[in-house]
Amino acid sequence: MELYDQLVEITKTGEEVAIRAFLADHFAELPEPVQQKVAFLFLRDHLDGEAALSEVRAQAVAAAEAVLNTRGEADNTERIAELKKELGAS
Numbered sequence: 001m002e003l004y005d006q007l008v009e010i011t012k013t014g015e016e017v018a019i020r021a022f023l024a025d026h027f028a029e030l031p032e033p034v035q036q037k038v039a040f041l042f043l044r045d046h047l048d049g050e051a052a053l054s055e056v057r058a059q060a061v062a063a064a065e066a067v068l069n070t071r072g073e074a075d076n077t078e079r080i081a082e083l084k085k086e087l088g089a090s
Contacts, residue, residue: 003026003029003030006022006026007019007022007023007026010022020042023038023042024042057087057088
């Protein structure tokens with residue numbers, strides 16, 4: 001079965017993980033213009049994922065700040081800084 005036919009069959013399943021795996025496994029076999037598009041899409045998805053992760057971290061820090069403020073801990077500022085460092089937020 002040709003590469004194109006295999007990709008069509010996998011695409012028909014609608015399984016994104018399988019499609020991604022196929023494209024990654026057969027990347028070198030794809031024509032260069034297609035390689036560029038696939039690379040761009042993978043990069044964009046990665047960056048979107050990183051942005052989403054940063055947003056989750058920011059929300060976690062905000063939630064932690066709120067919890068610490070309601071507890072009335074004396075060292076809130078120091079603890080918040082520690083949490084930010086642990087969560088990789090700035």
